[in-house]
Amino acid sequence: MSAARTNGRPESLARRRILDTATALFSLGGVRAVGIDRIIAEAGVAKATFYHHFAAKDDLVRAYIEELSKGGRAAIASLGRRPARQMILAIFDLIADAADQPGYRGCPFQNAAAEYPDPSSSVRQAIDKHRHWKWGILKDLLITDANPDPDRTADALTVAADGLLVVSHLDRPANLRTLIRDTVDRVLGAPRPV
Amino acid sequence: MSAARTNGRPESLARRRILDTATALFSLGGVRAVGIDRIIAEAGVAKATFYHHFAAKDDLVRAYIEELSKGGRAAIASLGRRPARQMILAIFDLIADAADQPGYRGCPFQNAAAEYPDPSSSVRQAIDKHRHWKWGILKDLLITDANPDPDRTADALTVAADGLLVVSHLDRPANLRTLIRDTVDRVLGAPRPV
DNA sequence: CTGGATCTATACAGACCTGTCTGCTATAGT
DNA sequence: ACTATAGCAGACAGGTCTGTATAGATCCAG
Numbered sequence: 114m115s116a117a118r119t120n121g122r123p124e125s126l127a128r129r130r131i132l133d134t135a136t137a138l139f140s141l142g143g144v145r146a147v148g149i150d151r152i153i154a155e156a157g158v159a160k161a162t163f164y165h166h167f168a169a170k171d172d173l174v175r176a177y178i179e180e181l182s183k184g185g186r187a188a189i190a191s192l193g194r195r196p197a198r199q200m201i202l203a204i205f206d207l208i209a210d211a212a213d214q215p216g217y218r219g220c221p222f223q224n225a226a227a228e229y230p231d232p233s234s235s236v237r238q239a240i241d242k243h244r245h246w247k248w249g250i251l252k253d254l255l256i257t258d259a260n261p262d263p264d265r266t267a268d269a270l271t272v273a274a275d276g277l278l279v280v281s282h283l284d285r286p287a288n289l290r291t292l293i294r295d296t297v298d299r300v301l302g303a304p305r306p307v
Numbered sequence: 308m309s310a311a312r313t314n315g316r317p318e319s320l321a322r323r324r325i326l327d328t329a330t331a332l333f334s335l336g337g338v339r340a341v342g343i344d345r346i347i348a349e350a351g352v353a354k355a356t357f358y359h360h361f362a363a364k365d366d367l368v369r370a371y372i373e374e375l376s377k378g379g380r381a382a383i384a385s386l387g388r389r390p391a392r393q394m395i396l397a398i399f400d401l402i403a404d405a406a407d408q409p410g411y412r413g414c415p416f417q418n419a420a421a422e423y424p425d426p427s428s429s430v431r432q433a434i435d436k437h438r439h440w441k442w443g444i445l446k447d448l449l450i451t452d453a454n455p456d457p458d459r460t461a462d463a464l465t466v467a468a469d470g471l472l473v474v475s476h477l478d479r480p481a482n483l484r485t486l487i488r489d490t491v492d493r494v495l496g497a498p499r500p501v
Numbered sequence: 502c503t504g505g506a507t508c509t510a511t512a513c514a515g516a517c518c519t520g521t522c523t524g525c526t527a528t529a530g531t
Numbered sequence: 532a533c534t535a536t537a538g539c540a541g542a543c544a545g546g547t548c549t550g551t552a553t554a555g556a557t558c559c560a561g
Binding site for chain 2: 141142143145146218219223224226227228230240241244265268269271272273274275276277278279280282283284286292295296299300302
């Protein structure tokens with residue numbers, strides 16, 4: 114599956130290496146802080162090759178965002194089927210999984226957005242697309258769960274997810290998984306343990 | 308009041324202009340994207356003067372964070388006294404006030420943190436200090452409100468505040484004030500309107 | 502009245518950045 | 532066999548960045 118691009122040819126190996134390297138470096142160090150020179154050096158690729166595949170750095174950044182989005186979709190798809198409520202909890206647990214990774218630096222979508230002030234930039238548009246997709250996933254699960262107000266509750270869950278992503282990075286709470294469960298329970302109105 | 312620094316002399320006018328200019332430019336454009344040259348140009352200050360007051364750019368960034376923190380404290384202090392629960396809601400409404408500002412670009416603390424990956428940097432430490440202070444404010448209000456678990460609920464409110472700051476910027480919901488009230492109600496367990 | 506602090510103006514070093522260009526090689530489809 | 536695609540290597544232009552240095556003006560306290 115999916116070693117192919119939109120046309121028939123297989124994806125270029127060099128392009129793949131560039132994208133993988135960029136994903137690692139951007140996530141760890143931020144977008145502006147990582148230069149093209151470093152990316153092509155660590156990817157083992159000539160500069161001309163880079164600019165053959167990407168018209169400018171911003172195109173790489175957009176591809177990086179889309180790569181992250183693809184990864185997020187795959188992570189959720191691989192969760193398997195469960196009841197809607199458990200599904201939501203499993204999705205939120207992915208936040209803890211990410212935070213457990215060494216070198217976790219917070220949500221890369223939020224971080225990238227912070228470096229692109231212009232909301233009409235292609236990078237921000239790619240981020241918007243991902244966020245809209247994720248919101249739709251949550252809403253669908255809430256509908257399945259017979260939630261009385263899925264739109265509004267999806268908003269509240271989005272707030273919770275973003276907040277947990279920020280807190281998991283900046284405050285590094287010891288009991289993150291408990292905090293996640295507690296937060297989801299508060300938003301969905303479940304009885305909270307003492 | 309308070310035109311004085313730690314020593315007896317009044318705060319330097321040039322330093323004040325630098326800090327005001329930096330606050331405006333950093334908030335709007337990000338930290339890395341705004342250079343020293345632009346700051347001193349718009350502040351109307353010589354470069355030597357800048358480096359007389361700040362040893363390096365990072366010192367200015369730390370001062371910028373502390374300036375923002377001071378502003379946040381002042382904003383909360385100026386709310387006046389009300390019952391604890393209303394106080395919490397008033398604090399959260401400050402998020403909507405900020406989002407209504409033209410050129411709002413999201414929480415400047417979150418944005419600055421995104422540009423400083425190293426948690427031990429002085430910038431991140433200043434951000435940590437501010438976050439800890441804010442958490443304490445919320446906890447104290449929850450104690451006053453006779454909340455059964457003020458620590459855990461302060462965590463949940465912090466999650467809510469950070470999430471609302473992200474969402475108010477990236478999603479720009481039309482009914483932000485309603486979303487804020489709804490979120491706080493869910494976290495504190497109040498009956499939600501249909 | 503003298504020395505220190507504050508300030509302006511400007512030039513410069515050295516690093517790093519993005520993006521272009523030239524040359525050359527190898528492979529694969531038509 | 533020809534040509535388009537993909538790739539490597541490296542130089543280079545032109546800009547921006549931080550931070551330092553030089554040289555002089557102003558003001559105030561001891």
